[in-house]
Amino acid sequence: MSQAVAPVRHVLIEGNKSYHNITEDLCSPTEKAPTREWIIAFSLSAAFLALYVFAIVWTVWKGIGEWGSNRTINWAWDITNFVWWIGIGHAGTLISAILLLFRQRWRTGVNRAAEAMTIFAVICAGQFPIFHMGRVWLAFFIFPFPNTRGPLWTNFNSPLLWDVFAISTYFSVSLLFWYTGLVPDLATVRDRATGFRRKMYELFSFGWTGSAKHWQRWEALSLVLAGISTPLVLSVHTIVSFDFATSVIPGWHTTIFPPYFVAGAIFSGFAMVQTLMVLTRKVLKLEEYITINHIESMNKVIVLTGTIVGVAYLTELFIAWYSGYVYEQFAFYNRVFGVYWWAYFGMMFCNVVSPQLFWSRKIRRSIWWTFFLSIVVNIGMWFERFVIIATTLARDYLPSSWSYYSPTWVEISIFTGTMGLFFTLYLIFTRVAPVVAVAEIKSILKVAGDQYVGPKAQKQHDHGHSAAPVRNEDQNAG
Amino acid sequence: MAAHQSTKVLYGLYNDEEDLKQAVKVANAGHLDIMDVFTPFPVHGLDPILGLKESRLHYLGFIYGAIGALFGFGIMSWVFTMDWPLMIGGKPYWAVPAFIPITFELTVLFSAWGMTLTFYTICGLWPGVKAQTLDNRITDDKFCIAFDVTDGADDTALKNFFSRTGAAEVNIKTL
Numbered sequence: 163m164s165q166a167v168a169p170v171r172h173v174l175i176e177g178n179k180s181y182h183n184i185t186e187d188l189c190s191p192t193e194k195a196p197t198r199e200w201i202i203a204f205s206l207s208a209a210f211l212a213l214y215v216f217a218i219v220w221t222v223w224k225g226i227g228e229w230g231s232n233r234t235i236n237w238a239w240d241i242t243n244f245v246w247w248i249g250i251g252h253a254g255t256l257i258s259a260i261l262l263l264f265r266q267r268w269r270t271g272v273n274r275a276a277e278a279m280t281i282f283a284v285i286c287a288g289q290f291p292i293f294h295m296g297r298v299w300l301a302f303f304i305f306p307f308p309n310t311r312g313p314l315w316t317n318f319n320s321p322l323l324w325d326v327f328a329i330s331t332y333f334s335v336s337l338l339f340w341y342t343g344l345v346p347d348l349a350t351v352r353d354r355a356t357g358f359r360r361k362m363y364e365l366f367s368f369g370w371t372g373s374a375k376h377w378q379r380w381e382a383l384s385l386v387l388a389g390i391s392t393p394l395v396l397s398v399h400t401i402v403s404f405d406f407a408t409s410v411i412p413g414w415h416t417t418i419f420p421p422y423f424v425a426g427a428i429f430s431g432f433a434m435v436q437t438l439m440v441l442t443r444k445v446l447k448l449e450e451y452i453t454i455n456h457i458e459s460m461n462k463v464i465v466l467t468g469t470i471v472g473v474a475y476l477t478e479l480f481i482a483w484y485s486g487y488v489y490e491q492f493a494f495y496n497r498v499f500g501v502y503w504w505a506y507f508g509m510m511f512c513n514v515v516s517p518q519l520f521w522s523r524k525i526r527r528s529i530w531w532t533f534f535l536s537i538v539v540n541i542g543m544w545f546e547r548f549v550i551i552a553t554t555l556a557r558d559y560l561p562s563s564w565s566y567y568s569p570t571w572v573e574i575s576i577f578t579g580t581m582g583l584f585f586t587l588y589l590i591f592t593r594v595a596p597v598v599a600v601a602e603i604k605s606i607l608k609v610a611g612d613q614y615v616g617p618k619a620q621k622q623h624d625h626g627h628s629a630a631p632v633r634n635e636d637q638n639a640g
Numbered sequence: 641m642a643a644h645q646s647t648k649v650l651y652g653l654y655n656d657e658e659d660l661k662q663a664v665k666v667a668n669a670g671h672l673d674i675m676d677v678f679t680p681f682p683v684h685g686l687d688p689i690l691g692l693k694e695s696r697l698h699y700l701g702f703i704y705g706a707i708g709a710l711f712g713f714g715i716m717s718w719v720f721t722m723d724w725p726l727m728i729g730g731k732p733y734w735a736v737p738a739f740i741p742i743t744f745e746l747t748v749l750f751s752a753w754g755m756t757l758t759f760y761t762i763c764g765l766w767p768g769v770k771a772q773t774l775d776n777r778i779t780d781d782k783f784c785i786a787f788d789v790t791d792g793a794d795d796t797a798l799k800n801f802f803s804r805t806g807a808a809e810v811n812i813k814t815l
Contacts, residue, residue, distance in 0.1 A: 181680060181781035306715075312724060318716045319728050324741040331745040335752040342756060345765070346779070350680070353776040368760065369769030372778050374690055376763045377682040382695035383759045387752055390705070394748045401741055601681040604781075 174268055174606050176450040181604050188596040188603070189351050191446045196593060199445050207585035214579020217572050218293060226296050228572045234565035235555045239573045240290045241405075242547040246430070247287035247580065248329070248402055249423075249543060252395055253431025254280025255336055258343075259391035262384070267606050268459055271452045274347075274599040275442060276435045277340040282587040283434070284333045286580040291325075293576075321404040328401040335394060339387045342380070345370050347600040399427040406550065413493030413554040416481070422474035426543060429467035429513070432460050433539035438588065440533045442597055451598045454527050461526040464539065468517035471546075475514065493554060501566060502553040505545045512542020647815045649675065650798055651774050651786040652807030657683045660783040663805035664689050667785065672801060678774065678784040701755040708750025712743045772815045782808075 179187070196204070221228055231238040254276040261269040292301050304326050306316045316323050349370035352363035370376070403423035406414035436457065443452040482494035498506050516538045525531045552567050569577075591597070654660045660683065667674055668689065677690060687694075716739045720726065725733045760766060778784050785802075789795050789812070802810045 185680075185780045306719070315719045315724055315726075317726070317728060318720060318742060319731065319735050319738040321741075324745075327742045327745040331749040335748060338752055338756045342759070346681075349771065350779040352771070353773065353779045364770065365767050367771065368765040368767055369771040370765060370779075371771050371773060372678040372680060373763075374677040374679065374683075374686055375692055376765070377679065378687050378692055379695045379697055379759055379763060381682050382697045383755055386698045386701045386755060390701070390748050390751055393744075397741070397744060397748075404741070604681040605684075 174271070174453075174455075175603060176453055179450070179607060181607065184603055184607065185350055185354070185600060187448070187451070188347075188598050188600045189354055191592065192351055192594060192596065193354070197445070200589065200593070203585065204589045207582045207589060210579050210582020211586045212582070213575050214582055217575035217579055218289075220572055221293055221576070222298055226294065228570060230567055230570045230573060232565055232567065234558060234563045235552055235567040237551050237555065238567050239548075239569045239577060240294045242544065242551050243577050243580065244287050244290035245402055245423075245547045245551075246544050247283050247290075247584075249399065249427035249430040249547075250434045250540075251280045251283035251287060251332075251336075251431065252399060252424075252427035253435045254278070254283075255332075255339070255391050255395040256428055256431065257435070258339065259388040259395060262388040263392060266459075268456055270599055270602045270606050271456050272435065272439055272460075272598075273602070274340075274343065274595075275438060275597045276431075277336065277343070278588065278591045278595075278597075279435060279438060280336050280431075281333070281340060282584050282591075283431075284329065284336065285587065286584050288329065288333070289576075289580055289583075321401065321408045324401045325405055328398045332394060332398045335387070335391060339384075339391060342383060342387070343599060343602070344595055346372065346380070347596050350600050351596065396424055399423045411493075411554060411558075412487075412489040413482075413497060414550070416478065418474055418477055418481070422471065422478075425467045425470040425474065426513075426546060429464060429471055429517075430540055430543035432463050432467070433536040433543070436460055436464070436532050436536035437540070440529055440536070442592065446592065446597060448598060451603065454529075457529070457532050458523075458526050461520045461532060464535075465517050465520040465526075468513055468539065472514035475510065489559070492557070496557045497549060497553050500553060501556060502549060505549045505553065509542055509545035509549050512538045513546060516542070646790075647788060648790045648792075648812065649774060649786050649815055650789045650795055650810070650812050651784050652802035652805075653775060653777070653782040653784050653809045653811075654806065655782070655808050657686075657783055659806050660785065661686060661689060663785055663801075663807070666805050667801060670797075670801060672787065672798065675786045675788040678778045678786065680779055680781060680783070683783070697755055697759060700758055701751045704754030705747045705751030707754075708746040708748070709743050711750070712746030713739055716742060774813055774815075775811070 175184075229238070229240070231240070254273075257269050257276045258273040261273075292298060295301055295304075304316065304323070306318075307313075345368055348363055348367035349372070352360055352367045355363055400420040400423065403419035407416060407419040409415060439452050439457070439460075443449050479494055479498070482490045485491070516535055519531070519535065520526045525535075556566060557564050652663075654663060657679065660677070660679070664674065664677065664686065668691075674690070677686065679686070686692075717734060721734050727733075728735075731738075774784055774786060775782060785807075787795075787798050789798070799810060
């Protein structure tokens with residue numbers, strides 16, 4: 163093979179695919195009958211979803227007194243879980259927007275699934291504040307609209323209202339971004355389908371033809387959406403952190419919260435992407451699209467953000483001591499050595515210590531380690547939110563109202579139930595749409611111009627790539 | 641774009657985007673009037689040789705965003721200074737810094753929705769629109785150049801063009 167190959171570029175997709183191979187590999191999971199693994203996973207998820215519905219009906223029927231939250235610890239599992247899910251929902255937009263702007267072309271293998279994950283995670287997150295309102299049938303009061311009560315408006319100075327705007331904007335913009343990216347791929351599935359399936363995909367692909375002008379506008383739209391999603395994704399968790407930071411509770415009232423929450427969100431989001439990708443690539447046989455290189459790149463992001471989070475934890479402790487302010491010092495002493503000391507040490511171990519293993523290239527490139535550590539990180543990030551919320555509230559200004567919180571079966575069911583909701587949605591998604599962006603993968607297939615398949619090709623596409631100096635092992639892992 | 645009277649289309653399919661780009665250059669040199677080009681993915685470098693001007697969608701994105709910002713900031717200012725001034729913690733009625741987060745979110749919201757809806761509208765893409773598909777493989781691995789031959793003029797020049805530029809298939813379809 164001629165040496166028109168740039169040695170620094172390594173292949174992003176393995177297995178010397180042709181365009182048709184890509185279509186075949188990525189669309190076929192939506193066309194075949196579900197596998198046994200899928201059916202088992204779906205049944206399990208649906209069972210948890212049913213548990214969720216039951217626990218929610220119970221909550222709405224009996225009231226949120228059924229939860230373990232009390233007058234002192236009035237935010238507990240609900241807000242912990244809300245922040246946890248919102249954090250997970252950050253990786254998708256980060257991968258699709260920020261990595262697009264940084265021209266990280268490997269993102270193409272994972273962006274579609276990560277964006278879907280974002281949307282499903284935000285749906286799960288939204289459940290908690292909505293049902294925490296108690297009288298959920300009045301939930302629409304959170305939106306400012308002309309009404310017969312004055313009109314009585316919402317409080318635009320409240321970070322909780324900012325959150326309403328941030329989360330709903332984030333959800334709808336992510337949905338637009340994801341779906342617009344999906345339209346050409348749904349058209350690909352449509353053009354392979356017949357009968358009723360074809361009719362359905364005709365409806366959902368909006369009449370996409372692949373015209374040059376449409377592609378041009380589609381790319382312009384994607385780029386601008388990426389551009390505005392980047393500050394959006396950073397703003398969302400910043401505003402979530404304002405829920406705490408703008409209060410006057412020692413331990414919450416800190417300016418470090420916005421960057422620390424955003425780093426934590428990226429950290430947990432990537433961990434959840436890893437959990438899902440390791441499973442998805444195996445079950446759907448997408449190892450050539452979501453390669454070890456992808457997993458390694460994401461592990462690098464995890465070790466970076468995990469370390470940022472670790473620095474933030476230590477900074478918080480230092481600033482509390484340095485402030486000389488006794489309530490602040492007590493809040494942090496209590497956080498580390500108080501009644502919930504086990505949550506603090508769990509958080510420290512899972513979020514700060516465990517990701518450091520990813521400095522080892524071997525561990526970073528190991529599927530089993532990645533899967534295991536991604537779960538550990540998600541547990542750690544859950545602890546982080548629990549530590550911030552429950553520990554701080556448990557020991558407030560007035561020792562007579564100090565309290566302890568443990569969840570009831572209703573809260574445990576709602577939390578595990580949202581996982582059922584999440585995985586049910588994700589599993590349905592893997593059945594109805596290509597989990598890897600088909601068109602975008604095709605556009606990054608040729609990294610070296612040696613994969614020309616037209617009539618003037620020296621030889622047909624014979625998978626004879628052996629002479630190419632571009633193998634994974636060769637790449638500089640920097 | 642989807643005219644209701646039928647359009648007769650002569651189209652050629654290429655196997656590789658490089659062939660497509662070469663063919664478009666040849667068509668330009670021969671003053672052939674390309675109706676449209678269809679590809680399975682965005683082919684970079686195609687727009688300038690097709691003579692497509694840069695999309696102006698991003699200008700609209702800016703305008704929609706500006707409308708969102710003014711709308712959000714304006715409505716909050718009006719509510720808190722004129723419609724129902726509310727004293728919150730002794731802070732000023734017109735609490736500009738506190739309005740920033742919502743103003744920002746509405747900027748993004750309006751910009752994203754405005755641009756996306758504009759995109760679908762100007763492309764004529766909506767649920768229920770039937771795709772004017774020339775060939776099912778265009779969304780898979782074929783690159784298509786289409787000519788409008790409804791007027792029934794002599795199309796030998798076009799067929800010659802396709803065979804000269806290495807089209808894998810040439811077909812006629814009435815849409």
